[in-house]
Amino acid sequence: DVKVTQSSRYLVKRTGEKVFLECVQDMDHENMFWYRQDPGLGLRLIYFSYDVKMKEKGDIPEGYSVSREKKERFSLILESASTNQTSMYLCASTQGQETQYFGPGTRLLVL
């Protein structure tokens, strides 16, 4: 059974903290994605990666960075968390033109 896991389901952080969200897939997929989901705005792409050590900006990369040192792991980093980064963060992976699989999501609250 295919699996995408995310390091935390819920996180509470303070403004200015550095935050790491991790995503691991066990399907040997080349492509991995980080989205955030907000009411009324839908899913918006933050960053994606189509290979190890490769990364591309999505639609809303400001305030975020990513790391992909190994094929199965894609990390999202909030360099200095702000309250407007409170959101649901979703990781996904896919291979070629095949099905995109999602993790369970991390609900982040920044106080």
Place this chain on the structure above:
Amino acid sequence: KQEVTQIPAALSVPEGENLVLNCSFTDSAIYNLQWFRQDPGKGLTSLLLIQSSQREQTSGRLNASLDKSSGRSTLYIAASQPGDSATYLCAVKGTYKYIFGTGTRLKVLA
């Protein structure tokens, strides 16, 4: 710029009804279209994937169609059940990126 629209935003139906959810997109240059289901507070679960060369896909009580030339897809749910209550999202794939609609929130009443 690709835009994906889902209408209606919300829908309530009695159990047993057949229903259709709509997804439209502005740029027909897509590789595929995927329908997802999302339960409250959870991640997205893939329901059906239609490649750009295909017209429809079926899985159980679900049937999805794709008309690239008109920029439309429909998700047909037969004999709806309360367990089908969820938000349904469609997403179209460009070269690397997926663009999502904002979803249709479905409630099936027992």
